[in-house]
Amino acid sequence: MSLLHVRNVSHRFDYLLFDNVNFALAPKESMAILGVSGSGKSTLMHICSTLLKPNKGDVVLCDHHIYDDNEDTRLKLRRYDVGIIFQSHYLFKGFFANENVELASVISDKTMDHTILERLGIAEFMHYRVGDLSGGQQQRVSIARVLAKKPKIIFADEPTGNLDDKTAQEVMNVLFEYIEKENAALLLVTHNQHLAQQCTYVRYLHVDGLSKEG
Structure with a gap:
């Protein structure tokens, strides 16, 4: 069973960004996507996570063909099943940190495991x-906010970019432990080769799609 299945996905702006991307992620699996700046890593993640319709191809997320279904389906997926960690934290700055995290838990009707806060430091x-x-600290709060939802799949775009090496590894340990415990999956965009190699799969994004080689 796949939580995410990407089939023949292509996208372009004024030029072809990538073509014929195919992969699948099952529960407890993780995939790191590497590539040069501008190769479309964040765009691919947005496509996979319901935020951007591809020019061509199909994305099946939690058994939904997300761009064939209506917007209500995508909204429900984002509310209950999808967790997105952006490069920018997008926290509510007028709120306290705990309010940001608790709001995500309330909206998704989930009970948060508060030990995660300790694990994230x-x-x-x-x-x-x-x-x-x-x-x-803001970045780690944003990660806690995502985990408070107990999503089935986490999309993480450079989640450790603002962290030192030790803290980055601790954060990744929390994410890996989460997907193992919750039968979830992780799609990670990163420039960090060391962290990438800890994932189940490592793929490089080129204009012709994904490959195992750099």
Whole structure:
């Protein structure tokens, strides 16, 4: 059973970005997508996570052909089943950190595992306003917010970009442990070869699609 199945996906702007992308992710699997800047890694992630319709191809997410179904289906997937970690944290800056996380839990009707806050090293900062946190702390709060939803699949776009190597590894450990425990899947965009190699699959994005070679 696949949580995500991408079939012959192509996308272009004024030029061809990538063509004929195919892959699948099952529960407890992770995939790292590498590629040069501008190769379309973030665009591919947006397509897979319901945010951008491809020019061609099909995306099946949690048994839904997401671009054949209506917008209500995509909204429900984003509310309950999909967790997206962006390069920018997109936290509500006027809120406290704990309010950002708790709001995600309430909206998705899930009960959060609060030990994740300890594992991410942010438990002591949860009663700080977002604007009083460092960039790395804000990023970890955004990751906690995603995990509070208990999604079936996590899309993570450079989730450790603002973190030092030690903290980055700790964050990735939390994500890997989560997908194992919750039978979820992880699609990771990263420039970090060391973190990428810890995933079930490593793929490189080229104009001709995904490959195993750099």
